[in-house]
Amino acid sequence: MEKFAPVKRSGDGQPVRYLIVDDSVFARKNLAQMVEAFGGQVIGEAADGVSAITEYDRLNPDIVLMDITMPQMEGIEAAEKIVREHPSARIVMVSSVGYQENIVAALQRGARHFVQKPVKAEVLYEVIKYVMRDDQAAAHSAGAGA
């Protein structure tokens, strides 16, 4: 995998903390490897939407990478429930099913972005930087106000 400049949290310079949600162990491992290459830290994993909600409440990650097609509760519904409770949650949908209706539904329910599988590391990296931009803006404004 190519080298990536680490993406850090602007406020404290710590690694970005990820929750990875996918019913495939293989996909979770693959995504974990990518986010670690971006300097991130995987703090939790879940295999379905119900566990994703529980894990989000418990861990409060900086970013959630969420599959769509999963048993028990699908990713879009889980994203909606997480964002309802945590409006600032940053959820990136990662799915092989990338048709327009799905993308629009995910974004309307609070997801910040969508990445289609098979995931290319360079694409995910740009999305992570984009999604973390509000963290940088918050850090800048906090710095300006200090």
Added chain:
Amino acid sequence: MRMELIQPFINSADAVLAQGLASPIVIENLAMEEEAYRRKGLAAEVCLTGDIEGRIIFDADQKAATAFASHLSGTELSDTHELVREAVCELANQIIGNAVTVLNDQGFHFRVHPPTFHTSEQGSKTSEDTEALVMCFNTERGNVFMNVALRYQRRRALERTVAAG
């Protein structure tokens, strides 16, 4: 089974396998089959429901499955590693998801169910309605077989015909 349904699956398999196995792909032995499916290696099955219904089986020989899992996990895995089996399901998920994306954007609406590992030696026999198209993707790292048995859901097909006038 009409080619407009099949072509997105072929294109998607070609693209995902080429990326996942880092190998050129040659499609061989394209044929219709009414006989029951016989598993060849590690297989995953994905069901579709909606305007189009049926199932697709992806069956990778051991060499291809291990190569795919090793390539994407970035480490050399043994044939018996549990991730190899998982990788076949993920491979099916990615290929079918990408194909479904194309079909959905063409106006077909359906639901993709999560892949399940296909353990039995033999699948159910197909019928005239759902005869299966089978093909082999030959790669430098082994063979992957795709068995597609889909049909238009009759009511939706009728509505479509009426709407078309």
